[in-house]
Amino acid sequence: GAGVSQTPSNKVTEKGKYVELRCDPISGHTALYWYRQSLGQGPEFLIYFQGTGAADDSGLPNDRFFAVRPEGSVSTLKIQRTERGDSAVYLCASSPSLVLKDNEQFFGPGTRLTVL
């Protein structure tokens, strides 16, 4: 079956531009997560959704970052006025349930964002 997909796989943009990163979770998964992985580091939590609503956005670094999941399936991470420090791999994960803390999260291949 299809796993989590993310588009684009690579995105190069200029400082100050706006970017959107898309995540298609596994069908039927209610929970969706965004993480950011900088070079040589582990993934860092950004935000997670229960259905359509953002249940926890405590990991978003500042108000330039925003994410939506309007129909409870596909999610878009939006970054305004990009900065060079935003360069990283952005990972999306989905999980079948939002209840159990030990549910497996299934990760997508990531979008590598480079801000010049």
Added chain:
Amino acid sequence: GNSVTQMEGPVTLSEEAFLTINCTYTATGYPSLFWYVQYPGEGLQLLLKATKADDKGSNKGFEATYRKETTSFHLEKGSVQVSDSAVYFCALSDNTDKLIFGTGTRLQVFP
């Protein structure tokens, strides 16, 4: 706050050698513990997990035991293969659903 510390890599081994990758954690309460693996060119995959103290997670010959007394979850394998070359991440999940990862340990296995 909650955190995970794992040994720095790279870890370089010959095929059939014994592997240990150390992982310790800091958390309030009773977190669940995970090992994720990232093979070259692929996304993160769950390798194994343990949800309570003294549980042992195992998969593909890898094992890790949840040790509350030492706050550790060390990854072990008795005989590594070249195909095990990857980056391994230790992670915890507390009362929320988010994962907190360590920095990752690169394993390189040579024939």
